[in-house]
Amino acid sequence: MKQLLLTILFITFVLPLTAQSAGEMVTRPPKYEVRAAWVTAVYGLDWPRTRATSPEGIRKQKAELVEILDRLKDANFNTVLFQTRTRGDVLYRSKIEPFNSILTGKTAADPGYDPLAFAIEECHKRGMECHAWMVAIPLGNRKHVANLGNASVTKQKSAICVPYKREYFLNPGNPATKEYLMSLVREVVEKYDVDGVHFDYLRYPENAPRFPDTYDFRKYGKGRDLAQWRRDNITEIVRHLYKGVKALKPWVKVSTCPVGKYRDTSRYPSRGWNAFHTVYQDAQGWLGEGIQDQIYPMLYFRGNHFYPFALDWQEQSNGRQIIPGLGIYFLDPSEGNWTLDEVERQMHFIRTHKLAGQAHYRVKYLMDNTQGLYDVLEEDFYTAPALQPAMPWIDNVPPTAPTHLTVTRLPDGYIHLSWMPATDNDKRNVPTYVIYGSDTYPVDTSNPENIIAQRVQGTEYTYAPVRFWTAKKYFAVTAVDRCGNESEAGR
Structure with a gap:
């Protein structure tokens, strides 16, 4: 046996x-x-x-x-x-x-x-x-x-x-x-x-x-x-x-x-x-x-x-x-x-x-x-970034989506992103942000290969592509609270 x-x-x-x-x-x-x-x-x-x-x-x-x-x-x-x-x-x-x-x-x-x-x-x-x-x-x-x-x-x-x-x-x-x-x-x-x-x-x-x-x-x-x-x-x-x-x-x-x-x-x-x-x-x-x-x-x-x-x-x-x-x-x-x-x-x-x-x-x-x-x-x-799994037993309410995403392409090839802040149900915490970029629209935020940066503080981010021809065409931003709940995308 x-x-x-x-x-x-x-x-x-x-x-x-x-x-x-x-x-x-x-x-x-x-x-x-x-x-x-x-x-x-x-x-x-x-x-x-x-x-x-x-x-x-x-x-x-x-x-x-x-x-x-x-x-x-x-x-x-x-x-x-x-x-x-x-x-x-x-x-x-x-x-x-x-x-x-x-x-x-x-x-x-x-x-x-x-x-x-x-x-x-x-x-x-x-x-x-x-x-x-x-x-x-x-x-x-x-x-x-x-x-x-x-x-x-x-x-x-x-x-x-x-x-x-x-x-x-x-x-x-x-x-x-x-x-x-x-x-x-x-x-x-x-x-x-x-x-x-x-x-x-x-x-x-x-x-x-x-x-x-x-x-x-x-x-x-x-x-x-x-x-x-x-x-x-x-x-x-x-x-x-x-x-x-x-x-x-x-x-x-x-x-x-x-x-x-x-x-x-x-x-x-x-x-x-x-x-x-x-x-x-x-x-x-x-x-x-x-x-x-x-x-x-x-x-x-x-x-x-x-x-x-x-x-x-x-x-x-x-x-x-x-x-x-x-x-x-x-x-x-x-x-x-x-x-x-x-x-x-x-x-x-x-x-x-x-x-x-x-x-x-x-x-x-x-x-x-x-x-x-x-x-x-x-x-x-680990070919793409990964976000932290959420803790729904602590908090399962995601922040509101960031709004008014603005994309500015700078002369040096850098790309500047800015947006209006999200808010969270736990007022003790300010959400951080995940930046996504893709060559297709809308940006697929379910694909981790599109994650450019995470845990971004503030409402601005400057994206520096490895080469100017590798720069992404389209972007999206989500907000994440300290328990890992991610908002809908703001574009």
Whole structure:
């Protein structure tokens, strides 16, 4: 019976995708799709390489990030998961936790600028969203905590911190932990124009039967078994953070990256490694309760360890956005023995089954064009821009259409567009605009190949064609609110 099941899975999931990876590419990419990359700051894995210890160092450190963002933009990415909190330290000016030493080489040293503010500004310039990626529960090893000194949360809030296996963790069983995490999130959401808050390691350590929470379990367990109590603790933190963000700015997306296999499925077993049992994440329960906008399951697997579990996430999504995290680091020979067609098949599968998009871990392997992945994305998969999928569970009313579009062709070959502004039902937000251009009239705004620019602020835009003879003849403009609702076109 098991052999029959494996055969069915192979035919269903792998054979059609193998044919696609051999050249049967989709002619037009979807108009709405999340295309994300994790930019990892811990240990400087992706960024930065240069220390900000002088004006020149600051300039170089910024330039390194700009280079990453430019290349993501060139390949039509639209989402940057920018590491904002690592392990008890941060990459923004916080009144709660110290700066990460990776910025300057010294713990708690101010780099002379605000990296998160800079990242948001540069992402928005390029029409990309910037999500603050925050590691939640781990606080680092003993050496790291010692280096933070009195600035460490282990000193400032010792009651909510516990040592376990030579590392320190926030204690999910202490009700004050969720309040502490929310204080950090509140800082980020209130002070910065982030598009999302993305939680990593919002879970217990793997296989931790001796995690030191016996006192808390006796105090707060209320008749539940230990495993259920721990799952409830994580869910309560997720619930508290989600509701807290929505009370501040409803349009800010809240997401997590749970372990990629939720639990055993009817199609394939998780072989004892899953979110539900191993790290106490009831992530599909979060989706069912509606306390996540997006889930980025870390599906860093191949073959039948990927496809059945990706499908399971989609089937249990409750209408929320599922964006599988792809383990592109396994393309590096020193990390694994994957070949490029593994990632290509996974991306075809994601699109075939209409998941919301994909995320790439990590951006270094895109920048290095490992096994030609960047080229394949740019030339085959991300051949046109994509807009963000909407969040109708937050707001499903699009802005009014912009009006009185005026097109002025300038002597230098540039084309100046201007229009009258749109309005949104949420008066706290001014809509941004998407510019479309085509050689046919009316401009087909359903075709992403006609997108010239997105997230345009203001009511003017100057279009610079690559060559004057490539200039589009006709134009259209739509308005988009912060929840991704797009208006009718103004022409």
